[in-house]
Amino acid sequence: MAKHRGRGIASVNYPIGMNLGGDPSQALVHSNPSGKFTVSLSSIDLGQGMKSVTRQICAETLGVPVEDVYVDTADSDTGPHCMGSFASRGTHRVGNAVMAAAKEARGVMMEAAAEELEVNAADLDTDGRGNIHVKGAPHRSISTKDVAIAAQFKQGKTISGRGIFLVPLSEVNPETGEMSPATCYAHACLVAEVEVDDETGEVAMVRMDSAYELGRALNPRLVEQQLVGGAWMGISHALFETPEPYYPDPAHGPRDFVEYLMPGPGDICPHDIAVLERPAADGPFGAKGPGEMCANPVLPAVANAIFNAVGVRMDELPITPEKVLRAIKAQGGARPQARR
Amino acid sequence: MTKTPLQFRHNGRDVALFVDGGVNLLVALRELIGDMTPKFGCGQGGCGACSVLIDGELHLSCLTLAETVNGRAVETLDGLKDGPNLHPLQRAFMEQFAAQCGYCTPGMLMAAKALLDRNPSPTRAEVVEAISGNICRCTGYEPIINAVLAAATSGRARA
Structure with missing residues (x-):
């Protein structure tokens, strides 16, 4: 009876978004008379940073400080349509829609500023600090607040923009089954090291090393946060969580958090992450999205690591101690594989 | 149903209220005092979202009868910051x-x-x-x- 260490690897080629009848999202951007901007979305921020990243995209496109942009995701009844926060599509689809809306709003803002400064809008630029000035002549400037006030009360213009981003439906070729479900792909590779106890069947995470290629990381701290948290979900799916432990028999299903197991703070392991940035041609500022891919490579890497450690191929999730122990017994004991 | 009078310190402030028998501290804090910072997660001590300090010790407010904090000091997240200054x-x-x-x-x-x-x-x-x-x-x-x-x-x- 012993504890065996093993290492496993998995790679992921991950489509950004989905394609079931086309994949659109809309955004609306408008300025208030205060010169602050509101982005209206129906896209939901469930902690992944949708509001932060769309705020950044809007501010960058408008050429105003990020503090001057507010993102409202309050109500899908009244907001512009969004397919939803899933399939790792948020940054890419919604980000592109926000960018389009902000571009249109910026056009109106520059026209309004041009009227106030009595110049051609093409000769104007933003300084990113809340001012619009004549190119090459920074002293010939007007604040975005004064432009907003002039547009509202003098010119009778709405500084606003509409945006939609649509990945059109890709029909499946009935002969070959071919289709193009996504316009860009993110990639990941993860190595997991585990320790398997051949007496109890328990699998303990030892460490993980990963590399993620996800286009441009628009907010690197949020990307890191998603990757760290997502890898934990991967561990949880690989080793702990299930509503039906003896599927299809519903017996012994968990009824609460005491029975529905998830890794606690003592079950995690050191995880070294490298983020590689290869901007996507059709992503907002080159972004794709980390999303679901954070969790995906952990599962096969852990299963491969268990094979490397004790020689059993686990093909049902979660890989519970009971399953590992039965598999080891069935093959007549642990058979550690060559370490690579 | 008879109500029980209850007094305790809530984040350094004295509060007095009447509670139904069997009401837990989480409900008293959220619904009777209006302190929404302790969260209802599972209602059976499995998740920790409702954690508060009673006389400085960590407790699960969903498993604590409100009546048991009579005369004691309850601290919640709402009392953690000092005015505008975060803890x-x-x-x-x-x-x-x-x-x-x-x-x-x-x-x-x-x-x-x-x-x-x-x-x-x-x-x-x-x-x-x-x-x-x-x-x-x-x-x-x-x-x-x-x-x-x-x-x-x-x-x-x-x-």
Whole structure:
């Protein structure tokens, strides 16, 4: 009876978004008379940073400080349509829609500023600090607040923009089954090291090393946060969580958090992450999205690591101690594989 | 149903209210006092989202009968900041990106405060132990552990 260490690897080629009848999202951007901007979305921020990243995209496109942009995701009844926060599509689809809306709003803002400064809008630029000035002549400037006030009360213009981003439906070729479900792909590779106890069947995470290629990381701290948290979900799916432990028999299903197991703070392991940035041609500022891919490579890497450690191929999730122990017994004991 | 009079300190302020028999502290705090910072997660002590301090000790308010805190001091996340100034733990949680959806955060902060109040220089293992009754679904715990350790370091630097 012993504890065996093993290492496993998995790679992921991950489509950004989905394609079931086309994949659109809309955004609306408008300025208030205060010169602050509101982005209206129906896209939901469930902690992944949708509001932060769309705020950044809007501010960058408008050429105003990020503090001057507010993102409202309050109500899908009244907001512009969004397919939803899933399939790792948020940054890419919604980000592109926000960018389009902000571009249109910026056009109106520059026209309004041009009227106030009595110049051609093409000769104007933003300084990113809340001012619009004549190119090459920074002293010939007007604040975005004064432009907003002039547009509202003098010119009778709405500084606003509409945006939609649509990945059109890709029909499946009935002969070959071919289709193009996504316009860009993110990639990941993860190595997991585990320790398997051949007496109890328990699998303990030892460490993980990963590399993620996800286009441009628009907010690197949020990307890191998603990757760290997502890898934990991967561990949880690989080793702990299930509503039906003896599927299809519903017996012994968990009824609460005491029975529905998830890794606690003592079950995690050191995880070294490298983020590689290869901007996507059709992503907002080159972004794709980390999303679901954070969790995906952990599962096969852990299963491969268990094979490397004790020689059993686990093909049902979660890989519970009971399953590992039965598999080891069935093959007549642990058979550690060559370490690579 | 008869109501029981109840008095206790809530974040340094005296409160007096009447509660139905069997009402738990979480309901009393949220529905009778209006302090929404302790969260209802599971209602059976499995998740830690409702954690509060009673006389400085960590308790699950969903499993605590409201009547049992009579004459005692209850601290919740609502009392953690000092006016406009965030508690070092709150600042560290922000700086370390230790929240995503935020539902576990109040319980995590109270569990961390209970730890730092009795042990200002915890080891990593002691932090893990201290938050092991609190479930987090988003962060993978790592940023939370780092935040508590960072708050402990900043506390020592100030002292």
